[in-house]
Amino acid sequence: MASDVDICNSALNMIGASNIISLTEDSRAARVCNQRYAFVRDAVFRAHPWNCLVTRTSLAADSDTPAFEFDYQHTLPAAPYCLRVLRPQDPDTVFRVEGRKIISSTTPFKMIYIARVTDPAEYDLLLIEAIAARLAADISYALVNSASLSQMLLAVYDSKLSEARFVDATEGTPDNVVNIDRASYSESDILISARF
Template sequence: MSSDVEICNIALSRVAYTQPIVSFTEKSKAAELCRVFYGPLRELVLQAFPWPFAESIVALASLGSPAPGWAFRYRYPADCLKVRNIVVPGQRMTMTSDQRIPYKIGYDSGGRVIHTDQIDAACRFTFKVEDSTFFDPAFADVLAWRLAMDLALPLSSKSDLQQFATQQYNLALSIAKGAAFQESQDDPDPEAEFIRVRS
């Protein structure tokens, strides 16, 4: 697995910067830029897609006192970067668009909350993965291209390099999305009633 610095060096090479960095704390323009960009862009790429390695499902902690128009109010999960959907505990089946449970993110004095009408709600979300040893190789590749987008202009002043990095980022993200869907298997669709009757 790639380290944070290795991912940054891949990004630097993609914008034709030939001096790799050894750490974020060294005194160089490249290291300074990587230090500034890396954390926020890592979170941005994590939010861009429900990466399987960064997915979690937890039962939500009820806070009581629901907001007007909602039946329940829950605490937003710790280390959550993006809520993907509200789920019924114990239910594995993928919900169709008309089955999805409505929710809204809000705030109170303790931080972010989730408003929904689902009793005993659970939440599927992307969590904040900071340890690069957990990164999927495709994620590391996408992150390196995303870093290259922001590094291109300050390090090379060539807008065509930034455009190229943007195109490659979108392509790498598209490939990663396709690959991620091949690593899971949904439950089979239930048989239609007329098929069960004929059996």
């Protein structure tokens, strides 16, 4: 099973740097990975509605209410942390995300969201590959001072991300694809963008 260090070492291997034993060891590679890993991971998480990160919840209304337009506000989940709201249970529900709040005229607010899952053992293998490639592109200049390598690794990331999105988007029944469509993704957009 993969660990955070394994993902970082995959990224380091892509740029020709030495492996690390831990993110807290006293080496330049470990310090750079430790600084950038969580940010890069979360950015890749937000890039697609990954099946392995999808979480469902029902939010109770806060005691405070919006000043106008909507009747209720709900605090976004912190356990697991909500990185991106995909859709409410009822596709006709009108809502807005404002900071760490959802405002709507419906309560409780039942929704599907992308969670910050911190255990890499829960990640799809292709998602791990995408995170490693994005991390390699992100840290390569800091470690080897090569803009051309950074650009090449961004292209590798784009390729790995497309493959991972395609495979992820084609799992499940057609109803799941329709639900993704209602979360502002059309099936054709997912499949077309996944190929590029």
